[in-house]
Amino acid sequence: MLPALIDLPVSAKSDFDPADMTAGAASGTPGAGPVQTLYAHLRVHPAGAGADAVAWLHGQLAQARALDDALPVDLADLEQWISAQTAQVGAQYRSYLGERKAGAPRRYFASRSHALHFLKAVGPTKLVDGAWLYGTLAHWGDARFLGLIRTYLEELGDGVPAKNHVALFQKLLDTHAINDWQGLDDSHFVQGAIQLALAHHADAFLPEIIGFNLGYEQLPLHLLICAYELNELGIDPMYFSLHVTIDNADCGHARKAAQAVQALLPQLGGRAAFVRRIRDGYRLNALGASTLSVIEDFDLEEELIAILRAKSRHGQNMHADYCRLAGRSINDWLARPEQIPAMLAAMAKGGWIARGQAAEQSRFWRLLQGTHATMFGVFSDYEQQVLRDWIEDAQVQPARLVSHRAQMRAIEQLGGVSARPATPRAIWRHALQASAGAASDLHLLEQHIAELPDKAAAMDTLRQLMAPQLHASPVGLMATRLFGRLLAL
Ligand SMILES: [Fe+2]
Ligand SMILES: [Fe+2]
Incomplete structure (x- = not known):
C-alpha cells in the first residue's frame, strides 16, 4: 500500500484519468510552418504526434551530426572540462562588467522593445524548459537516473509555482503581453520541438538525451548578460538569474549532467556507439534559432x-x-x-x-x-x-536597476520556500490552496492516488501529470510535490 501520504476520506471508485488533462486540441495557428505545427501537437497531444516526431528528430540528428562539438575527446574528462568552461565564462563576464562600468553601452539590447522581442522569440523554447528529461521519470527506481530526475524536478520548481521554470517564464510573457507567436518563423520552434520529441521518446533516444542535457545545462555567458541587461531595462530577470545559480558547475545541473554520463554509460558492449550518440545529442543544442541569433536578428x-x-x-x-x-x-x-x-x-x-x-x-x-x-x-x-x-530613435530607456544583491536575495527567498520542511498534510493543503478553481481536479487526484495499490502505481500516475504540457498546472505542481516526496521514501 501507499504510505499514508494522503489521509483524506477515500470515496468510491474515482473516474480520474490523467489523459483528460490534455483536453483541448492543439489549435492550428494560421500560417504556422511544419515545425511550429509539430511543436503545437507535441505540446497538446504528444501521443498523436509519435511517428512524425521520431522521423523529424532523426532528421535533426542527421543535421547535428555534420556539426562540430566542443566536448572533450575523452568523456572521462568531462568534470575538468566543465570547470574550465565555467572559469572562462566567469572571466568573460568580469570583462563585460568592466566594459559596462567604463561606460560601454548594453551589448545585447539596444532598447526595451528589443529585450521584450527577445523574450517573445525564445518563448517557444522556454515554455518547455526541462522537457527533454521528462521521460527519465519512468526510471525512478533506477539509481543511475536520479541525477537527471532531480534536474527535471528542479526545472519544475519541485512543484512550487514561484520556482517552476515554465510558470515563471509564462508569467514574464503574460506581464508584458508578449504571449503570442505572431511573426515568429519556424526556426524559433526547432529547439522546443526537439525537447518535446526527446521528452516523449526517451527510451529510444536515451544517449541523445544525456548529450543534449550536457550541452543545455552548461552556464553560458549570454545567460549572465541577459540577466544583467533585462534588469537594467526594468524587466524582471528572475528566470535568467535563477539559472545562473541552479545550473552551477559545482553541485548544480551542469555537474549532474556530467555525472549522468558516467552513470549511464554501458559497462559492457556498445560503449563507443553510445558515446557517439551522446555527442549527436549534445550537437542538437546548436540547431534552430539561438539566444544570440534572436538578439542579432531584431530590427x-x-x-x-x-x-x-x-x-x-x-x-x-x-x-x-x-x-x-x-x-x-x-x-x-x-x-x-x-x-x-x-x-x-x-x-x-x-x-x-x-x-x-x-x-x-x-x-x-x-x-x-x-x-x-x-x-x-x-x-x-x-x-x-x-x-x-x-x-524616440531607440533612446536608452531610464535604467531601473535592482542591485545584484537584491536579485540574489529574491532567489534565496524562493529557495526558502522549498527548504522549509513540509509535512505531507502541509503539501496537500498547499496544493489545495494553489488554485480554488482547480479544486475538483486536485480532489480527483487525491482520491485516485489513495486508491492505488502501491508506490509504483502512484509514481506512474503522478509522472503522467508531470508531462511538459501539464506540470505547470495546479494538478501538475501537486503531482510534482508528491512525486518528489515519494522518490525520497
Ligand atoms: Fe530551467
Ligand atoms: Fe537547468
Missing part, C-alpha cells in the same frame, strides 16, 4: 512595420474618410501592406510623429494614450513599446 523598424502590417488587415476599413494623411485616406494607406514604410514617412513629414523626441510629443502617440486617445487599446503594451522606441 526595430522592421518590427514596427510588421506590427503595422498585421494591424492593417483589420484597420483598413475602420477609419472615417476624413482621416487623411498626405491627401489620402487612412483606409487607402492601409489597403496595401507594402505602403506601410511610406505611410510612416508621411506621418513623420506631416508632423504626426516627431522622431528623436519623447513619444508624448507626437500627435499620433496621443491618439493611443491620454484623455482623447481615440485609438486607445489598438496597440498592445509591447507594440506601444516598439512604437515608442522607434519614435
Whole structure:
C-alpha cells in the first residue's frame, strides 16, 4: 500500500484519468510552418504526434551530426572540462562588467522593445524548459537516473509555482503581453520541438538525451548578460538569474549532467556507439534559432512595420474618410501592406510623429494614450513599446536597476520556500490552496492516488501529470510535490 501520504476520506471508485488533462486540441495557428505545427501537437497531444516526431528528430540528428562539438575527446574528462568552461565564462563576464562600468553601452539590447522581442522569440523554447528529461521519470527506481530526475524536478520548481521554470517564464510573457507567436518563423520552434520529441521518446533516444542535457545545462555567458541587461531595462530577470545559480558547475545541473554520463554509460558492449550518440545529442543544442541569433536578428523598424502590417488587415476599413494623411485616406494607406514604410514617412513629414523626441510629443502617440486617445487599446503594451522606441530613435530607456544583491536575495527567498520542511498534510493543503478553481481536479487526484495499490502505481500516475504540457498546472505542481516526496521514501 501507499504510505499514508494522503489521509483524506477515500470515496468510491474515482473516474480520474490523467489523459483528460490534455483536453483541448492543439489549435492550428494560421500560417504556422511544419515545425511550429509539430511543436503545437507535441505540446497538446504528444501521443498523436509519435511517428512524425521520431522521423523529424532523426532528421535533426542527421543535421547535428555534420556539426562540430566542443566536448572533450575523452568523456572521462568531462568534470575538468566543465570547470574550465565555467572559469572562462566567469572571466568573460568580469570583462563585460568592466566594459559596462567604463561606460560601454548594453551589448545585447539596444532598447526595451528589443529585450521584450527577445523574450517573445525564445518563448517557444522556454515554455518547455526541462522537457527533454521528462521521460527519465519512468526510471525512478533506477539509481543511475536520479541525477537527471532531480534536474527535471528542479526545472519544475519541485512543484512550487514561484520556482517552476515554465510558470515563471509564462508569467514574464503574460506581464508584458508578449504571449503570442505572431511573426515568429519556424526556426524559433526547432529547439522546443526537439525537447518535446526527446521528452516523449526517451527510451529510444536515451544517449541523445544525456548529450543534449550536457550541452543545455552548461552556464553560458549570454545567460549572465541577459540577466544583467533585462534588469537594467526594468524587466524582471528572475528566470535568467535563477539559472545562473541552479545550473552551477559545482553541485548544480551542469555537474549532474556530467555525472549522468558516467552513470549511464554501458559497462559492457556498445560503449563507443553510445558515446557517439551522446555527442549527436549534445550537437542538437546548436540547431534552430539561438539566444544570440534572436538578439542579432531584431530590427526595430522592421518590427514596427510588421506590427503595422498585421494591424492593417483589420484597420483598413475602420477609419472615417476624413482621416487623411498626405491627401489620402487612412483606409487607402492601409489597403496595401507594402505602403506601410511610406505611410510612416508621411506621418513623420506631416508632423504626426516627431522622431528623436519623447513619444508624448507626437500627435499620433496621443491618439493611443491620454484623455482623447481615440485609438486607445489598438496597440498592445509591447507594440506601444516598439512604437515608442522607434519614435524616440531607440533612446536608452531610464535604467531601473535592482542591485545584484537584491536579485540574489529574491532567489534565496524562493529557495526558502522549498527548504522549509513540509509535512505531507502541509503539501496537500498547499496544493489545495494553489488554485480554488482547480479544486475538483486536485480532489480527483487525491482520491485516485489513495486508491492505488502501491508506490509504483502512484509514481506512474503522478509522472503522467508531470508531462511538459501539464506540470505547470495546479494538478501538475501537486503531482510534482508528491512525486518528489515519494522518490525520497
Ligand atoms: Fe530551467
Ligand atoms: Fe537547468
